Amino acid sequence: MTIFGIGLHVLVAIFFAIHVIRSGQQMYWLMILFMFPGLGSIVYFFAIYLPDSRLNHGARKMVTAAAKSLDPGRELREARDAYAYTPTAQNQMRLATALLEAGNADEAAATYEACLQGPFSGDLEIRYGAARATLASGNAAAAVAHLQTIRNSDANFRGEQVSLLLAQALAAAGRQDEAKAEFEFALGRYNSFAVQAEFAIWAAGAGDAQRANQLHAELQRTMERWARHTRDINQELIRRLNAAMASIRR
Template sequence: MQFFGIGIHVLIALFFAVHVVRSGQNIYWLIILFMFPLLGSLVYGLAIYLPSTRIQHGAKRVLSAAGNILDPNRELREAREAFDYTPNAQNQMRLAAALLAADQPSDAASNYEACLQGPFAADPTIRLGAAQANFACQRYDACIAHLQNLRERAPNNSPEVVSVLMARALAGAGQVTEARAEFEFALQKFGNFDTRAEFAIWAISVGDKETAYRLKTELDQTIARWNRHNRDLNAAMLNRLSKAFS
C-alpha cells in the first residue's frame, strides 16, 4: 500500500525516526530505520517503542508476574547464559535489567556502568537503568548524577520516571528542600498516580501529614474507581501506600 507514492513501510520508519529524535534514543537507530525501513521499524517498534507505551507496560507487568510465579529466575538465568555465551553490549544490557529485577542492584549497577563505557554511552535507556540501580543500592549521589545527565542530553526520555526518581534520590541524599521542590514539580507537570503516591509516601515519612493525607484522599478517590485488574497491576504500590500510612 502506498500514500502519495510513498510505501507505508517508509511512513512507519519516518514515524519511528521522529520518536528516536524526540525521545533521545541513540542515533544509530536512525541509520537502521533509513537503511532497512521495514525490518528496522519492526525491531524498533518491539524493542523501543512498544515498551514505552502504557498498554505495553500493563501487558508486560501481567506477563512478568505470571512468569515470575512459574519460574522466578528464568529471565536472569537466560540473560546470564546469553552474556556468558556472547558478551556483547546488548546482552550485558539485558543482564543488567534482569539483575535489577531480581533484586541484585549492586551487580546490576556494575553492568549498567560497564555498558556506559562503550558505544552505548549515550543510550538514555541504559543511563536510566544505571540511575535506578544506583538508587536501589542507596548510592543517591550517583543516581542524581545519572538523572542530571539524562535531563541534559535526553530531556524527552521518560520525564515522569526521571522526575520522581530524582525527587526520591534527593530525599535519600538528605536534600529535603530540593526533594520537596522536585515532587511538587513532578505532581504539577505529570500528576499521574505513581507520582502522587510517591509524593504521599515521602510526605508522611518526613512528618508532613497535611500534604500526605491530602494526596492520600486524592489517591483513594482514584483507587475507588479501579477494577480488580488495575488493583492487581498496582499491587506493589498499593502495598507501599498501606505500609506508609499504617
C-alpha cells in the same frame, strides 16, 4: 437475531469498523467487515482487536507473572548464559536489566556502569537503568548524577519517570528541600497516580502529615473508580502507601 431491524452480526461489524477508524488500522478491513460481516468480524476480532485489547494485555501480564513465580531465576540465567556465550553490548544490557529485576542491585549497577564505558555511553535508556540500579544499591548521589545528566541531555526523555526517580534519589541523599521541589514539579507537570502516591509516601516519611493526608484523600477518590484489574496492577504501590499513612496515624 435482529435489533431495531438490523442483524446482530451487522452491529458487531459496525462496532469493529469504528475500532478500525479510531485505532488507525488499514482501511481494507472496512471492506472485509461489510462484505462479510459475520466471518469478517470473527477474523478481525482474533487478528486485530484481541491482541490490542486490555484483556489481552492483562492476560499477558498474568502469564508473565505466573512464569516468574514458577521459575523466577530463568531470565537471569538466560541473560548470564547469553552474555557468557556472546559478550556483546546488547547482551550486557540484557544482563544488567535482569540483575536489577532479580534484586541484585549492586551487580546490576556495576554492569550498567560497564555498559556506559563503551560505545553506548550516550544511551539514555542505559543511563536510566544505571540510575535505578545505583539508587537501589544505596548510592543515591550517583543516581542523582545520572538523572541530572539525562535531563541535561534530553528534558523530554522519560519525563515523569526521571522526575519521580530524581525526587526519590534526592530524598535518599538527604536533600529533602530539593526532593520536595522535584515532587511538586512532577505533581504539577504529570499529576499521575504514581506521582501522587510516591509524593504522599515521601511526605509521610518526612513528617509532613498535612500534605500526605491531602494527597491520600485524592488518591482514595481515584481508587474508588478503579476496576479490580487496575487495583491489582498497582497492588505493591498501594501497600507501600497504606504502610506510610499508617505510620503517621500512630
